[in-house]
Amino acid sequence: MAMRCxxxxxxxxxxxxxxxxxxxxxxxxxxxxxxxxxxxxDTVKVGRVPDSIYLRDIDDPDDIIWDRIPSYRTYLSVAPPxxxxxxxxxxxxxxxxxxxxxxxxxxxxxVRLRWKDTTQxxxxxxxxxxDAAAIQFALDGSTDTSYMMGSGPEHPVNIWxxxxxxxxxxxxxxxxxxxxxxxxxxxxxxxxxAYIEGEEPVDKEWHLVMAREIDSDGEHQIDLNKxxxxxxFAVWQGDDGGRDGNKRVTQGWILLDTSIEGxxxxxxxxxxxxxxxxxxxxxxxxx
Amino acid sequence: MAVKRQISMVLDLNKCIGCQTCTSAxxxxxxxxxxxxxxxxxNVETKPGAGYPRDYEKMGGGFDKDGALKLSKQPTLEDxxxxxEYNYEEALMTGTDPWLRxxxxxxxxxxxxxxxxxxxxxxxxxxxxxxxxxxCANPACLAACSxxxxxxxxxxxxxxxxxxxxxxxxxxxxxxxxxxxxxNEEISKSEKCIFCYPRIEKGLATACAxxxxxxxxxxxxxxxxxxxxxxxxxxxxxxxxxHPEWGTQPNVFYVPPLSSSKFGPNGEELDEPRIPLAxxxxxxxxxxxxxxxTIKKERKAKNEGRESELMDTLIGFKHAEMxxxx
Numbered sequence: 014m015a016m017r018c019x020x021x022x023x024x025x026x027x028x029x030x031x032x033x034x035x036x037x038x039x040x041x042x043x044x045x046x047x048x049x050x051x052x053x054x055d056t057v058k059v060g061r062v063p064d065s066i067y068l069r070d071i072d073d074p075d076d077i078i079w080d081r082i083p084s085y086r087t088y089l090s091v092a093p094p095x096x097x098x099x100x101x102x103x104x105x106x107x108x109x110x111x112x113x114x115x116x117x118x119x120x121x122x123x124v125r126l127r128w129k130d131t132t133q134x135x136x137x138x139x140x141x142x143x144d145a146a147a148i149q150f151a152l153d154g155s156t157d158t159s160y161m162m163g164s165g166p167e168h169p170v171n172i173w174x175x176x177x178x179x180x181x182x183x184x185x186x187x188x189x190x191x192x193x194x195x196x197x198x199x200x201x202x203x204x205x206x207a208y209i210e211g212e213e214p215v216d217k218e219w220h221l222v223m224a225r226e227i228d229s230d231g232e233h234q235i236d237l238n239k240x241x242x243x244x245x246f247a248v249w250q251g252d253d254g255g256r257d258g259n260k261r262v263t264q265g266w267i268l269l270d271t272s273i274e275g276x277x278x279x280x281x282x283x284x285x286x287x288x289x290x291x292x293x294x295x296x297x298x299x300x
Numbered sequence: 301m302a303v304k305r306q307i308s309m310v311l312d313l314n315k316c317i318g319c320q321t322c323t324s325a326x327x328x329x330x331x332x333x334x335x336x337x338x339x340x341x342x343n344v345e346t347k348p349g350a351g352y353p354r355d356y357e358k359m360g361g362g363f364d365k366d367g368a369l370k371l372s373k374q375p376t377l378e379d380x381x382x383x384x385e386y387n388y389e390e391a392l393m394t395g396t397d398p399w400l401r402x403x404x405x406x407x408x409x410x411x412x413x414x415x416x417x418x419x420x421x422x423x424x425x426x427x428x429x430x431x432x433x434x435x436c437a438n439p440a441c442l443a444a445c446s447x448x449x450x451x452x453x454x455x456x457x458x459x460x461x462x463x464x465x466x467x468x469x470x471x472x473x474x475x476x477x478x479x480x481x482x483x484n485e486e487i488s489k490s491e492k493c494i495f496c497y498p499r500i501e502k503g504l505a506t507a508c509a510x511x512x513x514x515x516x517x518x519x520x521x522x523x524x525x526x527x528x529x530x531x532x533x534x535x536x537x538x539x540x541x542x543h544p545e546w547g548t549q550p551n552v553f554y555v556p557p558l559s560s561s562k563f564g565p566n567g568e569e570l571d572e573p574r575i576p577l578a579x580x581x582x583x584x585x586x587x588x589x590x591x592x593x594t595i596k597k598e599r600k601a602k603n604e605g606r607e608s609e610l611m612d613t614l615i616g617f618k619h620a621e622m623x624x625x626x
Contacts, residue, residue, distance in 0.1 A: 098444045
């Protein structure tokens with residue numbers, strides 16, 4: 014009890030000392046020991062959603078299952094300008110923290126993102142820009158592919174691009190270098206988002222889940238059965254006129270280890286135990 | 301940007317009567333539907349005046365002296381004018397509404413300040429300035445597009461937005477200092493004057509030029525020495541680009557307007573034009589005075605019964621001579 018009180022007091026102190034705005038909210042998350050900080054070139058392991066757990070929707074951004082999946086935090090910094098138009102609008106001070114979770118069911122890969130945003134921009138209008146977020150994957154599974162949207166048509170990336178101006182709209186894109194983003198003919202990404210208002214401006218944040226079936230054809234659809242997949246994130250802040258290269262990104266690749274312990278070795282017991290553990294936790298929390 | 305040929309337009313501001321027939325022709329053909337309702341690819345504004353979109357001349361864009369793109373204000377829908385419709389059915393047909401009125405409360409629109417002009421009576425003045433995309437030799441919209449979605453056609457230099465490549469970033473809207481690229485919210489892509497290229501390809505003049513009742517517009521290729529553009533721009537040098545200092549090298553040119561004399565305090569005519577030379581120079585550059593002198597000289601010649609190729613061209617006797625599209 015004393016320990017819990019001291020953490021609460023420390024958080025309250027932090028909140029009162031921190032600068033107003035996004036920074037203080039992120040600082041309070043910083044003390045959460047369950048969120049591991051991830052740097053580019055680190056590896057994260059895919060979480061597992063056992064088939065025995067019922068999901069109302071595969072892409073519900075606030076399903077209780079996400080409380081049982083490992084959560085990570087990574088810093089997105091402003092993308093280096095590669096065109097005069099992005100250079101004109103470059104502001105190096107606009108980095109942001111992104112919280113992410115990656116999990117798989119037996120047939121879907123799920124990516125959940127959360128980030129602080131005090132302004133909800135859901136319109137694409139004459140002078141208004143939308144909030145957006147994306148995850149990109151190196152299609153060849155190699156970190157030699159440029160994390161700046163791929164290295165030409167031979168080493169492209171697959172991008173799942175969520176845009177806040179259309180509910181459930183996640184574009185399935187490919188690119189082989191900046192300026193080459195192309196919408197794929199086969200649109201196979203599901204998505205669902207929620208804007209959390211909270212009581213204070215600093216509590217406002219986007220929750221987003223993007224999902225795709227593990228098995229998917231198409232030259233530019235990421236093969237989610239690969240053991241290791243380099244990936245990175247981008248977030249566009251509509252309120253700052255974010256679009257195109259005016260974004261905050263992972264400056265490098267993070268590596269996704271897709272193996273589930275027990276699956277590859279045929280050791281089903283371990284997987285079953287994990288299933289049972291998680292089912293038990295879920296049922297306890299439901300009570 | 302080098303192209304094989306460059307199509308071009310000259311507009312004689314001495315002949316424009318501000319009737320908006322060009323505006324209507326363009327709107328009916330291209331912009332009265334599908335998210336383009338607020339757009340006027342061709343508009344006629346009163347100068348001096350705020351223009352369309354409002355105060356576009358103060359927004360920025362174009363290039364600086366070193367050739368670098370300049371940031372601009374992103375115009376708002378209010379700057380263009382929120383398009384409105386009338387309740388014709390209710391007011392005029394069914395009689396269920398006693399008033400004919402717009403469905404939004406209009407506060408601004410293209411041509412809102414029509415005929416206001418400037419100056420104090422009896423020396424007040426204004427003139428009309430029809431505007432369309434300049435299909436520039438150095439288009440700021442093209443330079444600003446990070447996706448290479450904007451291109452200039454080799455065969456005629458018409459600047460177009462590739463609707464397949466455009467992803468609606470609106471850098472082009474920002475970069476064009478003339479604000480002649482527009483964002484279509486319905487399709488999340490940018491659109492602009494296409495110089496009626498389907499008509500041009502058939503040897504026909506643009507809708508705005510063909511419909512012009514004042515016959516103020518000439519169309520032809522810059523390199524055609526037998527065509528009207530060469531006569532007006534190169535031979536007599538009486539057609540000038542709008543705001544050349546913005547660095548985009550327009551291919552639409554204007555013959556600046558002469559004006560009657562200013563009146564002195566006792567009603568006497570002064571040797572000074574009603575439209576201040578400095579104002580015209582702020583629009584069309586430092587050659588305005590020289591151009592006005594040439595027109596005055598040629599007018600005098602025609603008045604006196606002498607030959608004037610320039611005046612014969614500017615009168616525009618035949619459409620076939622005004623539009624030389626081969």
